[in-house]
Amino acid sequence: MRRVAVIGIGDTEFGELWDESFRDIGIQAGLAAVADANISADKIDALYVGNMSAGRFIDQEHIGALIADYSGLARDHIPATRVEAAGASGGLALRQGFLAVASGLHDIVAVGGAEKMMDVSDIESAMIQSSATDQEWETILGATFPALHALIARRHMHEYGTTREQLADVAVKNHKNGSLNPKAQFQREITRETVLGSPLVSSPLRVFDCAPSSDGAAAVVLCPLEEAKKYTETPVEIIGTGQASDTLSLHHRKDICTMEATKVAAKRAFDMAHLTAKDVDLAEVHDNYTISEILAIEDLGFFKKGEGGKATEGGLTALNAEISVNTSGGLKARGDPIGATGLAQAVEIVTQLRGKADKRQVKDAEVGLAHNVGGTGATVVVHLFRRV
Amino acid sequence: MKVGIVSYGAYVPRYRITPEEIGKVWGVDGKSMSKGLMINCKSVPSPDEDTITIAVEAARNMMKRCEANPKDIGAIYVGSESHPYAVKPSGTIVAEAIEASPHLTVADFEFACKAGTAAIQTCMGMVGSGMVKYGVAIGADTSQGAPGDALEYSASAGGAAFLIGSEKLIATLNSTYSYTTDTPDFWRREGEMYPRHGGRFTGEPAYFKHIISGAKGLMEKTRTTPKDYTYAVFHQPNGKFPTRVAKMLGFSDVQVKTGLLAPIIGNTYSGAVPLGLSAILDEAKPGDRIFAVAYGSGAGSDAFDITVTPEMESYPRHKAPTVKELNNNLKFLDYATYAKFRGKIHLGSE
Numbered sequence: 001m002r003r004v005a006v007i008g009i010g011d012t013e014f015g016e017l018w019d020e021s022f023r024d025i026g027i028q029a030g031l032a033a034v035a036d037a038n039i040s041a042d043k044i045d046a047l048y049v050g051n052m053s054a055g056r057f058i059d060q061e062h063i064g065a066l067i068a069d070y071s072g073l074a075r076d077h078i079p080a081t082r083v084e085a086a087g088a089s090g091g092l093a094l095r096q097g098f099l100a101v102a103s104g105l106h107d108i109v110a111v112g113g114a115e116k117m118m119d120v121s122d123i124e125s126a127m128i129q130s131s132a133t134d135q136e137w138e139t140i141l142g143a144t145f146p147a148l149h150a151l152i153a154r155r156h157m158h159e160y161g162t163t164r165e166q167l168a169d170v171a172v173k174n175h176k177n178g179s180l181n182p183k184a185q186f187q188r189e190i191t192r193e194t195v196l197g198s199p200l201v202s203s204p205l206r207v208f209d210c211a212p213s214s215d216g217a218a219a220v221v222l223c224p225l226e227e228a229k230k231y232t233e234t235p236v237e238i239i240g241t242g243q244a245s246d247t248l249s250l251h252h253r254k255d256i257c258t259m260e261a262t263k264v265a266a267k268r269a270f271d272m273a274h275l276t277a278k279d280v281d282l283a284e285v286h287d288n289y290t291i292s293e294i295l296a297i298e299d300l301g302f303f304k305k306g307e308g309g310k311a312t313e314g315g316l317t318a319l320n321a322e323i324s325v326n327t328s329g330g331l332k333a334r335g336d337p338i339g340a341t342g343l344a345q346a347v348e349i350v351t352q353l354r355g356k357a358d359k360r361q362v363k364d365a366e367v368g369l370a371h372n373v374g375g376t377g378a379t380v381v382v383h384l385f386r387r388v
Numbered sequence: 389m390k391v392g393i394v395s396y397g398a399y400v401p402r403y404r405i406t407p408e409e410i411g412k413v414w415g416v417d418g419k420s421m422s423k424g425l426m427i428n429c430k431s432v433p434s435p436d437e438d439t440i441t442i443a444v445e446a447a448r449n450m451m452k453r454c455e456a457n458p459k460d461i462g463a464i465y466v467g468s469e470s471h472p473y474a475v476k477p478s479g480t481i482v483a484e485a486i487e488a489s490p491h492l493t494v495a496d497f498e499f500a501c502k503a504g505t506a507a508i509q510t511c512m513g514m515v516g517s518g519m520v521k522y523g524v525a526i527g528a529d530t531s532q533g534a535p536g537d538a539l540e541y542s543a544s545a546g547g548a549a550f551l552i553g554s555e556k557l558i559a560t561l562n563s564t565y566s567y568t569t570d571t572p573d574f575w576r577r578e579g580e581m582y583p584r585h586g587g588r589f590t591g592e593p594a595y596f597k598h599i600i601s602g603a604k605g606l607m608e609k610t611r612t613t614p615k616d617y618t619y620a621v622f623h624q625p626n627g628k629f630p631t632r633v634a635k636m637l638g639f640s641d642v643q644v645k646t647g648l649l650a651p652i653i654g655n656t657y658s659g660a661v662p663l664g665l666s667a668i669l670d671e672a673k674p675g676d677r678i679f680a681v682a683y684g685s686g687a688g689s690d691a692f693d694i695t696v697t698p699e700m701e702s703y704p705r706h707k708a709p710t711v712k713e714l715n716n717n718l719k720f721l722d723y724a725t726y727a728k729f730r731g732k733i734h735l736g737s738e
Contacts (some may be wrong), residue, residue, distance in 0.1 A: 018593040
C-alpha cells in the first residue's frame with residue numbers, strides 16, 4: 001500500500017449562503033483545493049464527493065457527475081463517485097480517496113463534500129436529518145435526531161454525574177474557538193448562561209447545545225506521499241484511517257453512553273499509524289450536540305469513560321490545553337453542512353499541521369485526528385494526520 | 389410643485405396579548421420568544437374591528453386635524469393584506485365615512501407590508517401631476533398568523549392615514565425611491581386563511597437586502613447620509629430586525645426610538661411604517677428630517693425623505709389621539725379570548 005498525503009485544501013464559508021447554489025459552493029471549494037495544490041485540474045484522476053441528502057434538500061441526485069461536470073472534469077470522463085453515510089459522508093469520501101491512492105489505482109484524487117441545507121423549511125430539514133437514524137423504529141415514533149441525543153445526554157448524566165453546565169462548557173469552548181476562525185458560521189463567544197438560557201429543544205438539550213444547519217463545502221487533494229513535495233512544501237500525511245459500523249438504532253446498543261463504532265474506528269486508525277491517543281495534539285470531533293463531544297473525547301481515548309464532562313469543565317480540551325479539541329469551532333460554531341463536515345475537519349487539521357491556523361494555532365502540532373459520525377454512531381470514520 | 393403631508397391620523401386597537409400568554413398554549417418559552425423578537429405585547433383587533441374599521445378610524449383622525457374639504461379628495465387608496473373582502477373595495481367605505489364620495493377614484497392596494505407606502509407614492513404622483521387636489525393614502529391591517537406559527541407572536545393590527553396635497557403641508561415628501569425584485573419570502577394564496585413564509589429566508593435575502601438597497605438608493609439619490617436625518621423608521625416585523633438594519637445603515641438608537649412601535653404593538657404589516665411615521669410626526673418639530681423605509685414581502689421596499697415644515701407649529705395635533713395616547717388604556721387578553729376575537733375558534737356546525 002502506498003503512503004498518501006494531502007497536498008491541497010479548500011473550503012467555503014459555512015452558513016446561510018442564499019446567493020449560492022449547491023454546485024456553486026461545491027466548485028468553489030474544489031477550485032480552492034486544486035489551486036492550493038498547485039496542480040491543473042486535468043491532473044485529477046478521480047473524484048469522490050461526500051453528500052448526505054441532496055436528493056431531499058435540493059431535489060438533485062447524481063452528485064458525483066454534477067460536480068465532475070461543473071468542475072470541467074466530465075470531458076475527461078474521470079470516475080466521479082458520490083459517497084453517503086449520513087453525517088459521516090465527508091469522512092467516508094476522504095477514506096475512499098485515500099484507498100484509491102494507497103492502492104495505486106489513482107495518483108491524484110480530489111475529494112469534496114457539500115451540503116445545501118437552507119433551501120427547505122426547518123421541519124423538512126429536521127426530518128431529513130432524522131433519516132440518518134432508523135426510520136421504522138425511531139423517527140416514525142417521534143424520536144427525532146435531537147431527541148435521541150437528549151436520551152444519550154440524560155443517560156450520561158445519570159451514569160457518570162455529567163452536569164448540565166458541563167454540556168454548556170462544550171458549546172462555550174467551541175464558540176470561543178469559532179471566534180478565532182474567520183470561516184466559522186458563528187464567530188461570537190458565548191457564556192454558560194447563553195446556553196442555559198436558550199430555548200429547550202429536547203430536555204436536557206437546548207438550542208445552543210445543537211450544531212446549526214448550514215450550507216457549505218470543503219475539499220482536499222490527495223496524492224502519493226513520495227510525489228507530494230513536487231506540489232507543496234508542506235504536505236500532510238494521512239497516517240491512519242479507520243471505519244466502523246454499529247446498529248442503526250440507538251436502542252439496539254449495549255450502552256448508549258459509548259459509541260462502539262468510535263472506539264473501533266479509532267483503534268483501527270491508531271493501529272495503522274502505530275500511535276495511541278496520547279500522541280494526538282489536536283482533534284476535530286463530531287460535536288453535532290454538546291453531549292456528542294463528551295462521548296467522542298472519551299471513546300477516542302483522550303479521557304476515561306465518564307470523565308469527558310469534567311475534562312471539558314476543567315479546560316483540558318481548550319486550545320493548547322491537554323488536547324486541543326475542535327479548534328475550528330467544531331460543528332457547533334464552524335457549522336455543519338452535513339456532507340462537507342468530514343472534509344472541513346480534514347481542512348482544519350491540515351491547516352493546523354501546516355502551522356497556518358493563525359490565532360487558533362496549536363503550538364508544535366504534529367499529529368491531528370478527525371472523527372466523523374453518521375447518525376447516532378452507526379457509521380464512524382477516524383483519520384490520523386501527521387506533519388511531514 | 390411641492391408635494392407632502394397635509395394631515396395624518398392613526399389608529400391601534402386597545403387589546404393586547406403577550407408572547408408569554410401565547411407561548412403558554414403552544415409549549416413555547418414565551419419569555420425568550422419575547423426577548424428574541426423584541427416584542428413585549430401585540431395589538432389585537434376586537435371582534436368588531438377589521439381593516440376597514442381601522443382605516444376609517446385612522447382617516448377620521450386625519451380629517452379631525454385639518455380643515456380640508458373632504459369633497460376635494462380626488463383619490464383614496466387603502467393598502468392592506470387583510471382586506472375583509474376579496475372582491476369589493478375597502479376604500480369605498482372609507483370614502484363614505486369621511487364624506488369624500490362620490491366624485492373621486494378609489495382602489496385597494498396589496499403589496500404585503502408596504503401597500504400603504506405604495507399608496508403614498510401613488511398619491512404623490514396624482515397630486516404632483518395636478519390630477520387631484522388631495523389624495524388619501526392608508527396603510528392598515530389585521531394581519532394573520534396561523535395558530536402556533538412564529539408569526540402568531542407578532543402579527544397584530546393597526547393603521548394610519550395620510551392626506552397628501554400641495555398646500556399647507558406639515559411635512560414635504562422630498563423624494564422617494566423603491567427597490568423591487570421577485571423574492572418569494574412570504575405569501576398567502578387565494579382562499580388560504582393564513583400566510584406562509586420561508587423561515588430564515590425572510591431575513592437576510594428578503595427584509596435586509598431590500599431595506600438596505602432601498603435606503604442606500606434613496607441616500608444616493610438625495611445625496612444624504614444618516615447624519616442628515618433627525619428620525620428614521622423602518623418596517624418592523626418585530627423589534628429586532630429594524631434595530632439591526634438601522635445599525636447596519638449607520639442610524640443611531642436615538643433616531644430610531646420614536647418610530648419603533650413593534651415592541652408595544654407588534655407587527656401591523658401595512659400599518660407598520662405609516663404608524664411609525666405617525667408617532668414621529670406626533671413629536672417632530674419644523675426642520676426635522678425623517679427617513680422612512682417600508683418593506684413588503686415578495687419583495688420590495690419604499691424609501692422616503694421627509695422634512696417637517698413650519699406649518700407644523702400651528703397644526704392641531706391634539707385634535708386626534710397621538711400614537712402614544714392610543715397605547716394608553718390597554719386591555720390584556722388571555723389566549724382563549726384572543727382566539728375568539730381572531731375567529732380562530734370554529735364551532736362544529738360551521
